Amino acid sequence: MSRQDVDMDVANPELVRRRELLKRAAWLLGGAISAPAALAILQGCSAKENDAAPVATKFLDAGQLALVAEIAETMIPKTTTSGAKDAGVPAFIDLVLDAAYPKDAQDRFTAGLAAFDAAARSAGKAFLERAAGDRASFVKQQLEAALAGEREPKPFILLARELTLLGFFTSRVGITENMDYVPVPTVFHGCVPLSQMAKHVYWE
Amino acid sequence: METNSFDAIVVGSGMSGGWAAKELTEKGLKTLVLERGRMVKHGEYPTATKDPWDLPYGNRITQETRKRKYVWSRTGYPTPANEHWMVDDLDNAYVEEQPFDWMRGYHVGGRSLMWARQSYRFGPLDLEANAKEGVGVPWPVSYDEIAPWYDKAEIFAGISGSVEGLYQLPDGKYLPPHDLNCVEIDFKKRLDEKLKRKLIIGRCANLTAPLTHNESPQRGTCQARNMCIRGCPYGGYFSSVSATLPSAERTGNMTLLADQIVYELMYDNDKGKATGVRVLDANTGKQTDYFAKVVFLCASALGSAYVMLNSTSSRFPNGFGNDSGELGHNIMDHNKPGSSNASVDGYLDMAYTGRRPNGFYIPRYRNVGNDKRNYLRGFGYQGRASRAGYGRFNDSAAIGEDLKKEFAEPGPWNIGMTAFGEILPYHENHARLDRDKKDKHGLPLLVINAVVRENERKMEEDMKNDAAEMLEAAGFKNVKVRSDSYNVGNSIHEMGTARMGADPKKSVLNKFNQVHACKNVFVTDGSFMPSSGCQNPSLTYMAFTARAANHAVEELKKGNI
Numbered sequence: 063m064s065r066q067d068v069d070m071d072v073a074n075p076e077l078v079r080r081r082e083l084l085k086r087a088a089w090l091l092g093g094a095i096s097a098p099a100a101l102a103i104l105q106g107c108s109a110k111e112n113d114a115a116p117v118a119t120k121f122l123d124a125g126q127l128a129l130v131a132e133i134a135e136t137m138i139p140k141t142t143t144s145g146a147k148d149a150g151v152p153a154f155i156d157l158v159l160d161a162a163y164p165k166d167a168q169d170r171f172t173a174g175l176a177a178f179d180a181a182a183r184s185a186g187k188a189f190l191e192r193a194a195g196d197r198a199s200f201v202k203q204q205l206e207a208a209l210a211g212e213r214e215p216k217p218f219i220l221l222a223r224e225l226t227l228l229g230f231f232t233s234r235v236g237i238t239e240n241m242d243y244v245p246v247p248t249v250f251h252g253c254v255p256l257s258q259m260a261k262h263v264y265w266e
Numbered sequence: 267m268e269t270n271s272f273d274a275i276v277v278g279s280g281m282s283g284g285w286a287a288k289e290l291t292e293k294g295l296k297t298l299v300l301e302r303g304r305m306v307k308h309g310e311y312p313t314a315t316k317d318p319w320d321l322p323y324g325n326r327i328t329q330e331t332r333k334r335k336y337v338w339s340r341t342g343y344p345t346p347a348n349e350h351w352m353v354d355d356l357d358n359a360y361v362e363e364q365p366f367d368w369m370r371g372y373h374v375g376g377r378s379l380m381w382a383r384q385s386y387r388f389g390p391l392d393l394e395a396n397a398k399e400g401v402g403v404p405w406p407v408s409y410d411e412i413a414p415w416y417d418k419a420e421i422f423a424g425i426s427g428s429v430e431g432l433y434q435l436p437d438g439k440y441l442p443p444h445d446l447n448c449v450e451i452d453f454k455k456r457l458d459e460k461l462k463r464k465l466i467i468g469r470c471a472n473l474t475a476p477l478t479h480n481e482s483p484q485r486g487t488c489q490a491r492n493m494c495i496r497g498c499p500y501g502g503y504f505s506s507v508s509a510t511l512p513s514a515e516r517t518g519n520m521t522l523l524a525d526q527i528v529y530e531l532m533y534d535n536d537k538g539k540a541t542g543v544r545v546l547d548a549n550t551g552k553q554t555d556y557f558a559k560v561v562f563l564c565a566s567a568l569g570s571a572y573v574m575l576n577s578t579s580s581r582f583p584n585g586f587g588n589d590s591g592e593l594g595h596n597i598m599d600h601n602k603p604g605s606s607n608a609s610v611d612g613y614l615d616m617a618y619t620g621r622r623p624n625g626f627y628i629p630r631y632r633n634v635g636n637d638k639r640n641y642l643r644g645f646g647y648q649g650r651a652s653r654a655g656y657g658r659f660n661d662s663a664a665i666g667e668d669l670k671k672e673f674a675e676p677g678p679w680n681i682g683m684t685a686f687g688e689i690l691p692y693h694e695n696h697a698r699l700d701r702d703k704k705d706k707h708g709l710p711l712l713v714i715n716a717v718v719r720e721n722e723r724k725m726e727e728d729m730k731n732d733a734a735e736m737l738e739a740a741g742f743k744n745v746k747v748r749s750d751s752y753n754v755g756n757s758i759h760e761m762g763t764a765r766m767g768a769d770p771k772k773s774v775l776n777k778f779n780q781v782h783a784c785k786n787v788f789v790t791d792g793s794f795m796p797s798s799g800c801q802n803p804s805l806t807y808m809a810f811t812a813r814a815a816n817h818a819v820e821e822l823k824k825g826n827i
Contacts, residue, residue, distance in 0.1 A: 137665045154324065162326040198666055205663040224660045231656040232324040234317070240673040245317060247490040250620035252445025262676050263619055266318070266655045 119153075121160035121168065126175055130155055132190055133178070133219075134226040136197045144235040146226055154229035155222075167221075174218020178204065237264060272298040272521070274818070275543055275558040277528045277573065280376020281804050282791040282811045283564035284506025284514070285419075289815030290562070291519035295822075298521045298556055299514070302548060302565075303353075303372030305524035306379070308484055308507050311497025313347045321346050340367050341756060343380075348495045351380045359705055363715035367755035368568060374524055375507035376566070377758065378804075380495045383471040383503050383623065384648065385425045386801035387416050389436040391634065396797050399642055402596065402691035403767035405796050406777035409436070412809055419808035423504040424477045424485075426624075427469030434644075435629040435801070442474045443467045444624045448616045449651035449679050454626075456740045463631050463736065468624040468648065471504035484512050490620035503623070525549055529709050531561060531577040531586050531787065539827070540586075540787045543573075546707055560786045560818050560827060564811065567597070567792035568697055571763035572712050574774075574789075575699050587764070587781035593774050594698055596691035596765055597716040598798035600757040601645075602684060603726045604749045606733035608742035610651060610679035617653055617676055625650035628683070628736075630800055632728060641724035642690065645800045647733065649683025681742060685729035688800040690721050691762050695754070716754040759803050761792030779814035786827040790814045 119127055131152035138146040146152070159168055182189040182200055189197060201219070208217040216224075230236035237243045242261035273295035276286045283299060290297045318325065325345045332339045337355040344352050353370040360368060371377045390409045397404035413436070420439045428443040444467050446454065454465040472488040485501030485508055494503045501508040514520040525548040532541045532555065542557035563570040571594045577586035585593045625648055631637060632644035654677025664672055695716035703711040730747045737745045754760075767773025770782035775794050781787040790811035792803060799806075821827045 138669065139666055141667060141670060143670065158323045158326060161328045161330070162323050164329060202663055202665055205665070209661065209663055220660065227656050227659050228324040228326070232318045232321070234319040237318060240670075243317075244620075245315075245491070247620035250444060250490040250618065250622040252447040252618050252622070253451070254617055254619050256615050256617050256676070259617060259619065262674055263617065265618075265621060265652065265676075 119156045122156045122172075126172065127152055127156055129175060129179060129189060130222065132197065133201060133222055134229075136194070136201045137223060137226050138230055139194070143239045146230055149230045149233035149236045151226055151229040151233070154233070155225045158225060158229070167215075170215060171218060171221060174221070178218060231266070270542075270555060271557045272296050273558060273822075274298070274560045274562065275300065275556055276562045276564055277543060278302075278376060278563070278565035278569065278791065279374045279506055279511065279522065280371070280564065280566065280791075281378040281381070281506060282807045283376070283562070284378060284510030285808050285811040286562040286564050286788075286790060286815050287506075287514040287520055287522075288510040289812050290560075290819065291514040291517040293815070293819040294517075294519065295560075295819065296519050296521075297514070298523065298558065299511075300526040300528050300543070300545060300556070301374045301376075301522070301524045302527040303374065303376075303524065305522075306374040306497075306507055308501065308512060309499055311499060312350065313496045314493065314499050316347065316496075337367055338369055340753070341369060341758070343495070347493070348380060351495070351497075357706060359711055361700060361703065361711050361713040363713050364717050365753040366714040366716055367753045367758075368714065368760070369755065369758045370566070370569075374511070374522065375505050378505040379497055379507060381471075381505075381758075381804060382802065383494060384627070384802040385420070385423070385427075385438075385469050385471050385805040386627075387436045387438055388412075388799050388801060388803075388806050389434060391434045391630075392797065392799040392801075395643065396691075401642065401797070403765060403769065403772045403796050406766055406768045406773075407810075412806075412813065415809035415813040416805065418812055419805060421478060422481065423471050423509060423805075423808065424473045425469055425471055425504075425805070426474040428467055430464065430466055430629075432464065432629055434631075434634045438469070440469065441478075444470070444472075444474060444622055445618070446626060447618045447651055448613050449610050449681060450626050453651065453681065453740045457628070457736055460739045461736065463628060465626050465628050468627045470624045472623050473502055481513060482509055485509060488623065490622065492621035492623040494623050526554075527707060527709075528565065528573055529576055529707075531563075531573060532557075533577065533579045533581060533586070533784065535579065535581055538581075538784065540784055546709075548707070551707065559822060560788070562811075562815070562818070563787065563789040563793070564791045567760045567763045567795075568712060568714070570789050570791055570793045571697055572699070574764065575697075576710065582783070587774050587783045587787065589770060589783050590772055590774055592693070592765060592772065594763050595693050595696040596762040596796075597695040597697060597714070597754065597760060598689045598691055598762040598795065599716075599754045600759050600798060600800060601687040601689050601718050601722045601726065601729075601752060602750065602757050603687070603752050604730055604733075604747060605682060605684040606730070606737060606745065606747040607680060607682035608737040608745040610681055610742050613679050622650075626683075632725075632732075639725075639728065641721045641728075643688035643721070643725070643800065645685045645687035645725060645729050647683045647685050649681065651679055651681040653677050653679055681737065683733060685733060686757060686800050686802075687722060687725050687729055688798050689718060689754070691765065691797060692719060697763060714755075718752070718754065759792070759798070761795040761798060761803060764789050764793035765796045766794045767796060778817040779810060780817075780827075785821070788814045788818055 134146035134151045204219040241264040243264040274297040276299045279301040338352040393405040427440040429437045457463045488502035527546045530544040574586040628647040630644035658677045699710040701710045764774035766775040
């Protein structure tokens, strides 16, 4: 069963959510943000590999999901290997925030996301309107500031990073493209020169 | 009524119950095994072969699980991969008069399915301590008496480990030891050179090689997956589901019933014997009586104490076999006041392959030989060195191509270890019933009141300081010793509630785990322990259970019970 299958286990409520989602998208188009940004959100929504249908969400709304998706993709972009969106990270973050995080952490996440959005705008341009390189320097700046500052409670950008990494490294592509994943190693060898290992072994 | 009669009844199907079932059935007794939770058969481990991407939420615990399994959640163990072995605490209430972490697994196999598999003998140092120091009651069994039963338990279960010749941690019959990794090997050398302390590979119930007997054809060797807690379809580690219950099943003498809550022992005043047990069906509430010549209570230290406290009669107004007033008292566990870790420079060209379901062990050295401290007893450490995983990127600002380059390399080495300290038996640390408060089955609630006291607090100083001393002596960096708040029970080694002893005025059981005042009832789970040692206790429960079952059969043959 893949993570996507897990999503589908709760298919019926999703239909309801999907209708809400479309309504929200329409509202967003209606004027809360600029037309190019709304377009980017929709592109973000539909950019998920192998999934042309709108994404049904559990916790984040469509706009939030689109922004989260691009933050995750900025941290782990698609290159010659898969990126965060290929690995299903945006939907993962939505699901795990909904099921595994308490209300206060959820609230901090959404408030942090809004502040991230506002900071990008006040620095000149909405995050989703920026080009890839521009997004990267903005995220990097946010990360460096957060790592240098107060870590309790965890700043938004670090929580977003943690969730991105968790989603990526519990996904099939994240693991199998970056590590030598052997489900049944059969034996443990305690001291092995790295030079004799095909690839970074999966130990998690 | 005839169909409800057996030669023996075993209450509980976990570590001890499995052994009782195997030994009694192999000696020809028609044996009823009663488990309060659901049925589990070897191979029926729903998450055992799931890949990481097959588990929901990145295998993070959900808020719903935190709410329902609120006691289990205190350990940090529950995840979507294993939580089906962990009891719903909201549905299985008890009263914490002091915070007490009672971690239960209500299903066939009990906690033998998700135990940490560390398997150490108690030695003369442990078994003689109470007598020498005037603590609690003396152990009524010497090391020489129990040693052959340890042999039997180790050989059947398959325990891997190294032979070390340590007085404080007797050697056993071992399968080949797991490897230490490069960092652990150097840590071992430096501890020996600088502090004269030993570090050994953990002794664990994982088959590093085929068993040396052919009594368990359903078991294969350990596959180095380190997913034991989910249940192992290969039978690579010992559990009652993978090992003892299949042996009992093959005799044709076992009847195993799940969802049967034993809540009372029946006692015949005229004969001076127990006649059987009373049972509630967990699903229907139907009440049934089962009868047998001999009853083995193997329902865990608090579970068995519960049944005995709830079994009152004119002969036993204060609980079954409770002439001493010690039933439910002297609760022990292992004190776990903190853990330590450090980063390790170098070794970047070395790693390991496979996932070792085991770590290193630093056996007790305090109050051993000429070492004398201002407290009694001692502690051991369990830990491991490893290369950091993707979690290290949480604290980095690298993104994009830079981050992806880092993915290709294993992280730096780090090392961590946790001390487990002996807790003395205190009469004040006890469990009792509150008959005014009822659970969902209408049964009285267990009230638990146990805390660590002065001896444990003094020992904690050494547990923390020594950890820092050792990690620093090894040259590791950023040594951190974390203080954790510890509730009794958190090590999941609760024991002592029906201690054995030579004196019936001070103990509940005799040296063969028989209730002093009713010889056809045996209690062989952690209840019987007069002291806790600092070693993981399951192997000791196995050895004493096998010995008790053997004694029960001999006594039945002689007509003594």
